[in-house]
Amino acid sequence: MTTDPAEAERRRAARRRHLQQRQTLVFGILITAMLAVALVAAAVWSNVIPSPFARPFSSPEPTEAATANAPCPPADALPAPFNEITANVFNATDQTGLAARTASGLAQFGVVISQEANYGGSFEGVANVVSGPRGLQAAYTVVELLPGATVTLDGRDDATIDVVLGGAFSEIPAPEAAPVDPEVPLTPPPGCTPVEVPEDTGAEQEAPVAEEATER
Incomplete structure (x- = not known):
């Protein structure tokens, strides 16, 4: 049986077109899928959509148990006079000038600012006020100006406090809007x-010396 060369060529051309169409369809599907994956990955990376691998228990909500290690303010202590508080202000964010602005805001209340500087780390909360046992009254007084701030105890022996500003911090309120009532005792966290x-025995130790100097 003799095959018409023209017919054979038409059949070969039809097969080539069919193969090309199938290849185009397959590659089109693959490219579309890759673009979709890239878009989803970009959205997850930029936090537009939550990651499917995020574990909700990795960042638990604060609870009362979380404050179990927080130091209590002195029992029934009233807020400390602002002009008797000495504070260091540290910026634990990437906001330029935050420590200086906050130190200026605290100074309007009378707080004595010892230093202001960037912090060697980051903090995501409102603020962390660090003090030794002698500075807890001052620490909790300043926390009254920083709703949501925490207090941490360290081993320093004086009453100076460190105010570490975090990413959730906004600003110090104006003195006329201050929420601190000097007649209301400081509230301990749950x-x-x-x-x-520690008892301050310095005055007791200096008294006999003063009396002795008077007698002489």
């Missing part, structure tokens, strides 16, 4: 740990 404040 589950806090009582701290024994």
Whole structure:
């Protein structure tokens, strides 16, 4: 049986077109899928959509148990006079000038600013006020100006406090809008740990010396 060369060529051309169409369809599907994956990955990376691998228990919500290690303010202590508080202000964010602005805001209340500087780390909360046992009254007084701030105890022996500003911090309120009532005792956080404040015996030790100098 003799095949018409023209017919054979038409059949070969039809097969080539069919193969090309199938290849175009397959490559089109692959390219579309790759673009979709890239778009989803970009959205997850930029936090537009949540990651499917995020574990909700990795960042638990604060609870009362979380404050169990927080030190308590002195029992029934009233807010400390602002002009008797000495504070260091540290910026733990990438906001330029935050420590200086906050130090200026605290100074309007009378707080004595010892230094202001960038912090060697980051903090995501409102603020962390660090003090030794002698500075807890001052720390909790300043926290009254920083709703949501925490207090952390360290081993320093004086009453100076460190105010570490975090990413959730906004600003110090104006003195006329201050929420601090000097007649209302400081409120301890739930589950806090009582701290024994060392007695300041300096005045007692200096008194006999003063009397002796008078007698001489």
